[in-house]
Amino acid sequence: MILKTLFSQLFTRPATNRFPAKYMPKSVLGFLGRVKEGKATLVPPVPVPPRFRGKIAYDREKCIGCQLCIRVCPAKVIEFLPEAKKIRMHVARCTFCAQCVDACPVDALAESPDFLLSDTDRSSATLTVE
Amino acid sequence: MAETQNVYEIPIGPIHPALKEPIRFTFQVEGERIRGVDIRTGFAHRGIEFMGMKRNLIQTLYLSERICGICSISHPIAITLAVERAAGIEVPPRAQYLRVIYSELERIHSHLLWAGVAAHELGFDTLLHLTWKVREQVLDILEELSGNRIDYALPIYGGVRRDVAPEQIPKVEAMVRYYRGLLDELLDAFLRDPSVEARTRNVGVLTAEEADSLCAVGPTARASGLSKDVRQDRPYLVYGELGVKAITPRDYGLEPRGDVYDKAVVRLLEVAQSLDLIETCLYEMPEGEITSFPKIPALLAFLKKAEGEGLGWHEAPRGEVIHYIRLEAGVEEPIAWKVKAPTYSNLMSWVPMFRDQEVADIPIIAASIDPCICCMDRVHVVRDGSPGTVLKEDLLRLSRAKTERIVSGARLSVPGSRPTAHGLRTTDYGGGL
Numbered sequence: 001m002i003l004k005t006l007f008s009q010l011f012t013r014p015a016t017n018r019f020p021a022k023y024m025p026k027s028v029l030g031f032l033g034r035v036k037e038g039k040a041t042l043v044p045p046v047p048v049p050p051r052f053r054g055k056i057a058y059d060r061e062k063c064i065g066c067q068l069c070i071r072v073c074p075a076k077v078i079e080f081l082p083e084a085k086k087i088r089m090h091v092a093r094c095t096f097c098a099q100c101v102d103a104c105p106v107d108a109l110a111e112s113p114d115f116l117l118s119d120t121d122r123s124s125a126t127l128t129v130e
Numbered sequence: 131m132a133e134t135q136n137v138y139e140i141p142i143g144p145i146h147p148a149l150k151e152p153i154r155f156t157f158q159v160e161g162e163r164i165r166g167v168d169i170r171t172g173f174a175h176r177g178i179e180f181m182g183m184k185r186n187l188i189q190t191l192y193l194s195e196r197i198c199g200i201c202s203i204s205h206p207i208a209i210t211l212a213v214e215r216a217a218g219i220e221v222p223p224r225a226q227y228l229r230v231i232y233s234e235l236e237r238i239h240s241h242l243l244w245a246g247v248a249a250h251e252l253g254f255d256t257l258l259h260l261t262w263k264v265r266e267q268v269l270d271i272l273e274e275l276s277g278n279r280i281d282y283a284l285p286i287y288g289g290v291r292r293d294v295a296p297e298q299i300p301k302v303e304a305m306v307r308y309y310r311g312l313l314d315e316l317l318d319a320f321l322r323d324p325s326v327e328a329r330t331r332n333v334g335v336l337t338a339e340e341a342d343s344l345c346a347v348g349p350t351a352r353a354s355g356l357s358k359d360v361r362q363d364r365p366y367l368v369y370g371e372l373g374v375k376a377i378t379p380r381d382y383g384l385e386p387r388g389d390v391y392d393k394a395v396v397r398l399l400e401v402a403q404s405l406d407l408i409e410t411c412l413y414e415m416p417e418g419e420i421t422s423f424p425k426i427p428a429l430l431a432f433l434k435k436a437e438g439e440g441l442g443w444h445e446a447p448r449g450e451v452i453h454y455i456r457l458e459a460g461v462e463e464p465i466a467w468k469v470k471a472p473t474y475s476n477l478m479s480w481v482p483m484f485r486d487q488e489v490a491d492i493p494i495i496a497a498s499i500d501p502c503i504c505c506m507d508r509v510h511v512v513r514d515g516s517p518g519t520v521l522k523e524d525l526l527r528l529s530r531a532k533t534e535r536i537v538s539g540a541r542l543s544v545p546g547s548r549p550t551a552h553g554l555r556t557t558d559y560g561g562g563l
Contacts, residue, residue: 002257015263049270051295072188073189074189098283
């Protein structure tokens with residue numbers, strides 16, 4: 001029976017999604033650069049489900065600086081900015097449990113579908129939310 | 131003929147290409163036969179209980195999830211049950227059903243993961259890829275329900291954080307149907323394959339008596355024919371109403387031998403059992419609240435006032451997991467937290483399983499208990515920079531010294547450090563960025 005499955009797989013699409021390109025580029029960063037210039041096309045990642053827990057989105061205007069998110073965050077992602085009474089999140093540490101979203105009394109925090117967050121600099125703009 | 135010394139020692143680990151996690155085996159080998167084994171653990175000790183005692187209970191919950199990536203529902207369920215017993219929190223019925231659904235989904239993905247690893251250890255990589263390909267379906271459902279592919283962050287004290295939405299139910303049902311249709315193919319590929327059978331039948335045998343006397347848990351014990359399952363023996367959540375029965379090879383019409391083959395039988399049949407449980411829960415789940423504390427500040431305040439101790443147990447995919455917690459009023463952190471992961475109970479069953487086996491069978495026998503070393507490592511003693519073994523006499527001496535200290539009322543604690551149970555001084559652990 002397993003042989004039948006294996007032979008039938010010769011004629012079906014692979015189970016894996018060939019992200020970011022059909023064949024592994026020599027340099028991923030170089031490839032992404034070419035994508036930006038429009039010279040290459042990206043094989044898109046698998047779409048995320050509707051209630052996906054991605055990078056936390058922060059609405060600075062709504063935030064009242066109650067620091068409840070800081071109290072519940074298990075990974076100590078969130079830094080309090082005392083002068084502004086706002087927060088700064090260091091996403092590189094985030095465990096994506098979204099407990100801060102549940103705790104926020106004014107809905108200033110939300111789960112976004114962004115998950116392509118890898119970076120060589122942990123304090124880069126993509127990995128800092130404020 | 132004079133007896134000659136032909137027994138050699140082969141150390142494997144703690145870091146070794148064949149091991150996925152750090153543990154050291156010292157095999158006494160005579161030719162190709164293993165005559166004895168010594169197991170040394172403690173290389174993956176992370177001090178996670180100590181870290182938990184420095185955090186408030188909500189933070190500790192997510193720390194408990196990280197004891198094991200695979201059992202990332204089992205550990206939170208055990209700790210929430212412990213805290214709920216300690217603090218006297220009621221869990222709404224719907225939340226109890228949802229917890230069962232989530233933990234059975236986890237069992238399916240863990241058992242399929244194990245099946246793939248076992249196939250890989252036998253050198254049957256085709257089966258590894260096939261098993262892990264079909265495992266994606268349950269991971270997709272877990273991602274759909276929780277928002278995360280792994281480390282689901284679903285249970286919370288007093289309930290669960292996410293409900294199964296009406297539009298998600300058909301997706302879960304489709305997954306149940308998919309695995310039901312596939313199960314026969316999986317059983318065929320694993321249990322009716324002559325090469326798999328040749329490599330696993332009568333290999334790594336753990337008899338029922340050995341399993342019983344060594345207190346093996348989970349599929350390791352059930353493969354030996356013991357009817358031992360926490361869901362059956364000490365029902366919690368709604369498992370009592372669901373009438374879970376421990377699965378042994380007898381359910382497949384086989385007399386249990388306790389070998390690797392039987393362990394595969396038990397795990398694959400448990401996938402079918404979990405599918406039934408998920409389906410039953412989906413249909414019988416009552417409407418209602420999913421948590422008794424919808425507001426997090428109220429939960430934090432309640433937990434801060436709570437006092438008492440509690441024990442939480444759960445049948446994780448690998449066996450029984452136990453969390454003990456002690457709370458004190460006015461303190462946000464747990465005063466004590468003790469975790470017993472299933473591999474800790476199953477570790478000693480390796481000794482009879484390895485006896486008189488061939489060296490080439492080491493990987494599959496080691497894998498057959500589905501070990502999770504980093505889950506299990508809880509105690510590691512480092513003194514003067516070198517790891518050592520603490521003997522009973524040492525502990526007795528330390529215990530007496532501690533009594534003397536208490537009796538003499540010595541309050542000589544140095545600021546920033548405090549005496550620990552073994553008379554060492556540790557500086558206060560400070561977290562933060």
